[in-house]
Amino acid sequence: MLTEVEGNNNHLIKQMQQELGLKWEQVRNVISLLDEGNTVPFIARYRKEMTGALDEVQIRSIMERYAYLQNLAQRKKEVLRLIEEQGKLTEDLSKKIHLAGKLQQVEDLYRPYKQKRRTKATIAKEKGLEPFANWLLNDPKTDVEKEADAYLSEEKEVYGVEEAIQGAKDIIAEKISDSANYREWVRKETFRKGAIASKEKNKEKDEKNIFEMYYDYEEPISRIVPHRVLAMNRGEKEEVLRVSIIPPIENIHSFLKRQVIKNVHSSSVDILEESIEDAYKRLLQPSIEREIRNELTEKAEEQAIHIFAENLRNLLLQPPLKGKMVLGVDPAYRTGCKLAVVDETGKVLNIDVVYPHPPKARLEEAEKKVMECIKKFNIEIVAIGNGTASRETEQFIVSILKKVKSDVSYLIVNEAGASVYSASELAREEFPNLQVEERSAVSIARRLQDPLAELVKIDPKSVGVGQYQHDVSQKKINESLSFVVETAVNRVGVNVNTASSSLLQYVAGLSKTVANNIVKRREEEGRFYNRKELRKIPRLGEKTYEQCVGFLRILDGEEPLDNTSIHPENYRKVHDLLDELQLSTSLLGSEELKDAVKAQRVEEIGERLGIGEHTLKDILDALILPGRDPRDDLPKPLLKKDVLKMEDLMKGMELQGTVRNVVDFGAFVDIGVKQDGLVHISKLKEGFVKHPLEVVSVGDVVTVWVESVDVGKGRVSLTMLNSN
Structure with missing residues (x-):
C-alpha cells in the first residue's frame, strides 16, 4: 500500500513527465538520485542508464520543477488547513485548490479567507452591513433606501441611509476584488489588450540620454521584449522614467458588470456600478498591475539570465591555446603597459613594464624591452587586454612584430573581470609579490592559454557577456552562473596535479574546504600518482570521492585509466575488456587499440561485461581518445598580424571577427x-531569427561586412548577409 508521501510523489512525477516530455522512469530515477545526494554532473555523466542519457540542463530542470511542485503542494495543504479552521471549506473550493497548477491561482482562491488588516469592508461588516450588501447583490425587488433604513443603528454608528449604502458598497467592492475568477480574467485581459508605457520623470538624471527612447514610449504588454522591460525598470529605479500599465478599462468594466449585475432593471444597478468602479480602481487595478509588472520582470530576468548563462558557457569552453609561450600585456597610459611572460604550463617567468604612450612616452626603450623579451623567451603569441589604451598598444605591438624575424601573432583578449581578480584575496595569495596591474597581465596571458582555468577565479557576473545582469535577482543569477561554471568544468575535466583551488571547488562534490585540502596536500607531499590517494584527503568522504573522482585526471600516473573520464567503479570491467582483447592499458589511444575496439560488436561486449549501452560508449570513447578535451573540437581563436583602425573601415568591406x-x-x-561592431538580429541570416543564439555564440569566428561607421560616436554596424 502506498504511503501518502509516495502517492503524492508519484502524482508529481506523472505531472512532470507530461510537462517535460520525458519518461516516467527518467523523472523518478533523477529525483531518486538527487535525494540520495548525487550531484547533477555525476548523474549526467555516470548514471546515463538510469536517466536515459539526460544532460545537465534537463536534470536541473527536473530538480527545479520538482522543488516548485513540492512547494505548491505544501502551500495547498496549508491553505486548505487555514480555510478549514474557519469552517468555510466547501467541496467545490477544495477541488479548485487541489486542481490549481500555479501558486498564483492558490493565492487567488485563498484571498477571500486571508486575515486582512482593517479595511473599509471589514469596518462595514463590523457595523452589521454585510447582509445588506448581499441583499443588493441578489437583484432586490424593493426600494433600496427603505431596506437601508433597517440597518441604521446608533450603537453600531450607522446614522444615515447614505452611510449604510456606502458601507455596503465597500463590502461589495472587496468581494469583487477577492473573487479568484474575476482576478484571473482581469489579469489575462490586461495582458492580452493592455499596454505598458513610460514617461520622462527627471531628464537631468539621464546625462548620457541612455533612456531617451523611453521618454514617451508605449507598447502592448503582449509584445514587449524582455530587454525593454529591464531597460524601463532600470530607468524607473534611477528615477529617470515613470512606468505604468494602461489597462483596457472599458472591457474590464463591461465584464465585471455582466458578472455582478444580475438584472439591469434592478433598483440596485447604480450602487453596483459604483461598487464595480471602486473595486477596480481602488483594489483590483493597483494589485493586478503589480502582479503584471512582477511577471514581466520575472520573465525578462529569466531571459537575461538564460542569455548570460549561454554566453558564459560558450566563453568558458573556448578552446585553449596549449603549449604556447605567451606575452601578456595589460595596456595603460600613465602607469605604463605591464608585461608578463607565461610559459606553456602557465608559470610566470618574467614581469616588466614599458611606457610606449604619453604622458611618459619612452617609445624607443619600450620597443627594445619588448623585442628582447620576445627573443629571450621565444614568445609565440602576444595577448593584449582590451581595456584603456588597448588599440594604441596594439599598434605599438604590431610595429614591433613587423621587425621580429620569428613567427609571432597577437590577439586582443577580453579582459573583463581581470581587474576584479587582480585586486582579490585569491590573486594576492597567488602572487603576493606582484602589483595589481602585473597580476592583471598574468591573467590576460593565462586567459589565452586556458580560458576555463583562469575565468573560474572571477565572479561570473564580471566577465562582460550579459545584458542587465545587475538588474536581475542576484540569487537567481548566481545560482544559474554557478551551475554553468560547474557544468563546464566537469565536462572538460580537471588535472588534479595542476588545478587551482578555484578550479577544483567547481568539481562535482568538492567544497571550497576540500579543494583547499587537495592543494595543501599537493604542496606538502608532491603530486598525486593515482586517484586512490584522494581518499586520504581530509573531509573527502566516500560519497564525495564517488562524485568527484571521475572528473579528476592524473597525467603520467600509475594507472593510465586515471587520465580518462572512466569512473573507477568501472575499472575492473574495463580491465576485463582489455584482457579479452589481449591489450594493456599502456596502449590507450593507440591505433592497435582503436582497430581492436572497432572490430568488436558493442552490444555483445556490453552483455558480456554487464555494462549499459551509454556507459560502454563513453568507456570506448575514452579508451580510443584518453585525455580528450572537448574544447579541442571548437574553432581556434582568430590570431592577428596587423592592425586595423576605425577610419580604415568602408561600407561593404569584408572582415573576419570574433563574437564577444x-x-x-x-x-x-x-x-x-x-x-565592437553590432550585427542586428535582422542581419544575422536570411529569414526569421527568433533569437541571435540560434545563429551565433560567444567565441564564434564569423565573416561580416561593414554596413555603416560613425567614427564620432564610435559605432560600427555590421551584417552577416553577403549582398554579393
Whole structure:
C-alpha cells in the first residue's frame, strides 16, 4: 500500500513527465538520485542508464520543477488547513485548490479567507452591513433606501441611509476584488489588450540620454521584449522614467458588470456600478498591475539570465591555446603597459613594464624591452587586454612584430573581470609579490592559454557577456552562473596535479574546504600518482570521492585509466575488456587499440561485461581518445598580424571577427577596431531569427561586412548577409 508521501510523489512525477516530455522512469530515477545526494554532473555523466542519457540542463530542470511542485503542494495543504479552521471549506473550493497548477491561482482562491488588516469592508461588516450588501447583490425587488433604513443603528454608528449604502458598497467592492475568477480574467485581459508605457520623470538624471527612447514610449504588454522591460525598470529605479500599465478599462468594466449585475432593471444597478468602479480602481487595478509588472520582470530576468548563462558557457569552453609561450600585456597610459611572460604550463617567468604612450612616452626603450623579451623567451603569441589604451598598444605591438624575424601573432583578449581578480584575496595569495596591474597581465596571458582555468577565479557576473545582469535577482543569477561554471568544468575535466583551488571547488562534490585540502596536500607531499590517494584527503568522504573522482585526471600516473573520464567503479570491467582483447592499458589511444575496439560488436561486449549501452560508449570513447578535451573540437581563436583602425573601415568591406557578446537584439563582434561592431538580429541570416543564439555564440569566428561607421560616436554596424 502506498504511503501518502509516495502517492503524492508519484502524482508529481506523472505531472512532470507530461510537462517535460520525458519518461516516467527518467523523472523518478533523477529525483531518486538527487535525494540520495548525487550531484547533477555525476548523474549526467555516470548514471546515463538510469536517466536515459539526460544532460545537465534537463536534470536541473527536473530538480527545479520538482522543488516548485513540492512547494505548491505544501502551500495547498496549508491553505486548505487555514480555510478549514474557519469552517468555510466547501467541496467545490477544495477541488479548485487541489486542481490549481500555479501558486498564483492558490493565492487567488485563498484571498477571500486571508486575515486582512482593517479595511473599509471589514469596518462595514463590523457595523452589521454585510447582509445588506448581499441583499443588493441578489437583484432586490424593493426600494433600496427603505431596506437601508433597517440597518441604521446608533450603537453600531450607522446614522444615515447614505452611510449604510456606502458601507455596503465597500463590502461589495472587496468581494469583487477577492473573487479568484474575476482576478484571473482581469489579469489575462490586461495582458492580452493592455499596454505598458513610460514617461520622462527627471531628464537631468539621464546625462548620457541612455533612456531617451523611453521618454514617451508605449507598447502592448503582449509584445514587449524582455530587454525593454529591464531597460524601463532600470530607468524607473534611477528615477529617470515613470512606468505604468494602461489597462483596457472599458472591457474590464463591461465584464465585471455582466458578472455582478444580475438584472439591469434592478433598483440596485447604480450602487453596483459604483461598487464595480471602486473595486477596480481602488483594489483590483493597483494589485493586478503589480502582479503584471512582477511577471514581466520575472520573465525578462529569466531571459537575461538564460542569455548570460549561454554566453558564459560558450566563453568558458573556448578552446585553449596549449603549449604556447605567451606575452601578456595589460595596456595603460600613465602607469605604463605591464608585461608578463607565461610559459606553456602557465608559470610566470618574467614581469616588466614599458611606457610606449604619453604622458611618459619612452617609445624607443619600450620597443627594445619588448623585442628582447620576445627573443629571450621565444614568445609565440602576444595577448593584449582590451581595456584603456588597448588599440594604441596594439599598434605599438604590431610595429614591433613587423621587425621580429620569428613567427609571432597577437590577439586582443577580453579582459573583463581581470581587474576584479587582480585586486582579490585569491590573486594576492597567488602572487603576493606582484602589483595589481602585473597580476592583471598574468591573467590576460593565462586567459589565452586556458580560458576555463583562469575565468573560474572571477565572479561570473564580471566577465562582460550579459545584458542587465545587475538588474536581475542576484540569487537567481548566481545560482544559474554557478551551475554553468560547474557544468563546464566537469565536462572538460580537471588535472588534479595542476588545478587551482578555484578550479577544483567547481568539481562535482568538492567544497571550497576540500579543494583547499587537495592543494595543501599537493604542496606538502608532491603530486598525486593515482586517484586512490584522494581518499586520504581530509573531509573527502566516500560519497564525495564517488562524485568527484571521475572528473579528476592524473597525467603520467600509475594507472593510465586515471587520465580518462572512466569512473573507477568501472575499472575492473574495463580491465576485463582489455584482457579479452589481449591489450594493456599502456596502449590507450593507440591505433592497435582503436582497430581492436572497432572490430568488436558493442552490444555483445556490453552483455558480456554487464555494462549499459551509454556507459560502454563513453568507456570506448575514452579508451580510443584518453585525455580528450572537448574544447579541442571548437574553432581556434582568430590570431592577428596587423592592425586595423576605425577610419580604415568602408561600407561593404569584408572582415573576419570574433563574437564577444550575444544579446536579445543582436551580436557584438570584435573586428579588430576600438569598438565592437553590432550585427542586428535582422542581419544575422536570411529569414526569421527568433533569437541571435540560434545563429551565433560567444567565441564564434564569423565573416561580416561593414554596413555603416560613425567614427564620432564610435559605432560600427555590421551584417552577416553577403549582398554579393
